[in-house]
């Protein structure tokens with residue numbers, strides 16, 4: 679029995695979260711989550727900027743979920759860290775459609791930085807009292823996106839869930855780096871949003887959360903947009919001049935993702951400190967994207 683199944687523990691959790699919403703709504707969410715397949719609760723994508731700027735809040739928010747018996751599956755990137763390390767090595771940044779051109783010398787940096795960031799998160803989780811399993815290979819079977827134009831960059835062709843299931847079975851948070859592997863065994867650089875999306879397609883989790891430094895999708899004045907209904911607002915949104923390249927890519931991907939998920943699915947973009955509020959209250963936090 680996990681803590682969400684136990685009434686007394688549930689009451690304690692409700693008290694802990696009481697500043698965020700009414701006891702009734704929090705209890706309602708906890709009961710609903712208790713009925714779900716524990717191995718498909720949530721896929722949480724963590725951007726490199728969050729690892730850099732908000733690691734403590736991230737670790738405690740994820741540890742809290744594990745405490746209540748809702749173990750998330752975490753996929754992370756390391757974009758800003760890669761920018762920094764590549765610049766230090768004198769490698770100029772080049773991207774094509776938001777993907778980083780990756781030479782063999784660049785890939786060596788990608789591997790080192792991804793491993794380092796993965797361990798950093800896994801360790802921060804342990805320090806916050808959570809069990810975590812560091813997974814840096816063997817999940818994302820990949821093919822080259824465009825070897826000529828992009829070099830050692832992959833798109834995921836198959837997701838191997840064995841290590842993720844093994845981690846979840848013992849109640850440990852899988853912490854997965856966005857590195858891929860071709861069938862020939864070549865390690866490739868995979869965009870972390872793409873990796874998270876493929877995992878979501880295969881797992882069909884109940885909750886899909888992108889944790890970003892911005893805490894949501896921002897409008898032209900830098901305010902977080904509460905919710906987006908893609909079926910009525912997509913065309914208007916992507917026509918906005920203030921929508922940045924990264925956010926545009928994200929919205930396009932979320933649209934594609936929602937196309938392959940059950941109709942009731944939604945995707946949340948928020949920040950670590952607001953994760954519990956997003957999961958356990960009607961109002962939520964950050965930006966909720968629906969079809």
Ligand code: X2W
Nearest residue numbers: 725726755756757777778869870
């Ligand atoms: C990304 C992988 C890291 C990433 C890159 O090299 O930046 C490609 O572009 P964030 O922090 O989640 O953006 N890979 C191919 O996606 O990190």
